[in-house]
Structure formats: structure tokens, C-alpha cells
Amino acid sequence: MNPAKVLVVTVLAGTLSIGAALFGERWFAKQDIDLSGRGDDGRIATLPDLRLPDLSGQEIASNAWGGKVVVLNFWATWCPPCLREMPMLDELQRGVDAGELQVVGIAIDAREAVERFLAENQVEYQILLGDADTVALSRRLGNRTGGLPFTVVFDPLGRRVFSHTGEITADLVRARILPLLDQETG
Known part of the structure; x- marks a missing residue:
């Protein structure tokens, strides 16, 4: 040729x-x-199938939160910003119908430390115990630095709508979570 x-x-x-x-x-x-199961930015785009123990050792599955706005908050007892935002998350959970919202604290910490902390600082929302796989999951959910606290929010259809590394503020709650609940944003 x-x-x-x-x-x-x-x-x-x-x-x-x-x-x-x-x-x-x-x-x-x-x-x-979506052939990858991930969003455009490479992060997990839907509520993952979580199965983590609570403090009593009972395994809690994320499918129990179906149809609710879900706020996953990764935290630790040794993390000052984590501890500062907990009262606001507790108030959020108490202020909204339990059928509409589930705040879940995922402790990246030793069970004993979490038990001691919660004995002195009661919260109304669910606390689960994480591990190394849970830290890896937080990265796939958008926590690029692996920092704490890390919060990720899913709408009632299970779609990831917001994530934030660092302490969340009342302004972020008003702007990013309350509108999903049809609550006042003012």
C-alpha cells in the first residue's frame, strides 16, 4: 500500500x-x-449501604432511614469542632419530626471513649461506631482530607446533596438542611 x-x-x-x-x-x-455508581465528581452519589454497631453492639443498617433526610456526621471525642457542633445537631434532631430526619453520629473513636463522653453529654440522635473502613467510606463520600468533623446530607430519596469537612454552622443548617425538610430558613 x-x-x-x-x-x-x-x-x-x-x-x-x-x-x-x-x-x-x-x-x-x-x-x-450512571455506570460507575458515583456522581460527576467521583464521590458516592447515594446513601451507601451502611451496617455499623451502636454502643450496645446492635448492628444498624442505613436502609432503616429510608424516606428521611439523613445527616451523617463523622466525629470523635478528641475533636473540639466535633464537640462544638453536637448540641446544634441534637437540637436539629429534636426539632424535626423523627419521620422526616435522621441525624447519625458516626464515632471514629474507641467505644470506651465514646461511652464516657456520652455518659456526660447526652444526645438524642443515633450514635454508631466507625472503624478504618468507615474512614475510607467518608473519603468516598467527599472527605478528601480525612478530617473531622465531616458531615454529608442525603435527601429523602437517598441522593447526596451536601457535604462539608469541618464544623458546620447554624447558617449551613438553615441553608442546606432545613430546605430539604420544608422548614423555615429565616
């Missing part, structure tokens, strides 16, 4: 390949198919 024919065949094959790839990408986008 002469070099001109090789060049034409190569360009034609390349053009067809690129065209097929572009068509496929657009087709999948129109079908709203």
Missing part, C-alpha cells in the same frame, strides 16, 4: 472511532445512566 492510502485509511478509522465515542458519550448522558 502506498503511504497516501495508509494515511487516508488511518485518518478515516480515527475519525470513525472519535465519532463513535462522542455519540456514545452523548447517548449515555441522555439516558441518565
Whole structure:
């Protein structure tokens, strides 16, 4: 084959390949198919299937929170910002119908430390015990630095709608969580 024919065949094959790839990408986008199970930013886009123990050792599964706004808050007893935001999260849980909201504190800490802390600082929301796999999960949920506290919020359909590394504020609760609950934002 002469070099001109090789060049034409190569360009034609390349053009067809690129065209097929572009068509496929657009087709999948129109079908709203997520082949990876992740959002556009690579983070987990839906409430994961969690199964973690509470302080009594009972395993709690995330499917128990179906149909509710879910606030997962990763924390530790040795983390001052974590401890500062806990009263606000407790107030949030107490102020909203339990059928609409579930705040879940996931302690990245030793069971004994969590038990001592909660004996002196009672909270109304659910506290579960995390481990190394739970820390890895927090990273897949958007906690790039692995810092604490880390909060991620899911809407009633289980879609991740917000995540924040660091202490959350009342302003963030008003702006990002209360609208999901049809509560006053003022």
C-alpha cells in the first residue's frame, strides 16, 4: 500500500472511532445512566449501604432511614469542632419530626471513649461506631482530607446533596438542611 492510502485509511478509522465515542458519550448522558455508581465528581452519589454497631453492639443498617433526610456526621471525642457542633445537631434532631430526619453520629473513636463522653453529654440522635473502613467510606463520600468533623446530607430519596469537612454552622443548617425538610430558613 502506498503511504497516501495508509494515511487516508488511518485518518478515516480515527475519525470513525472519535465519532463513535462522542455519540456514545452523548447517548449515555441522555439516558441518565450512571455506570460507575458515583456522581460527576467521583464521590458516592447515594446513601451507601451502611451496617455499623451502636454502643450496645446492635448492628444498624442505613436502609432503616429510608424516606428521611439523613445527616451523617463523622466525629470523635478528641475533636473540639466535633464537640462544638453536637448540641446544634441534637437540637436539629429534636426539632424535626423523627419521620422526616435522621441525624447519625458516626464515632471514629474507641467505644470506651465514646461511652464516657456520652455518659456526660447526652444526645438524642443515633450514635454508631466507625472503624478504618468507615474512614475510607467518608473519603468516598467527599472527605478528601480525612478530617473531622465531616458531615454529608442525603435527601429523602437517598441522593447526596451536601457535604462539608469541618464544623458546620447554624447558617449551613438553615441553608442546606432545613430546605430539604420544608422548614423555615429565616
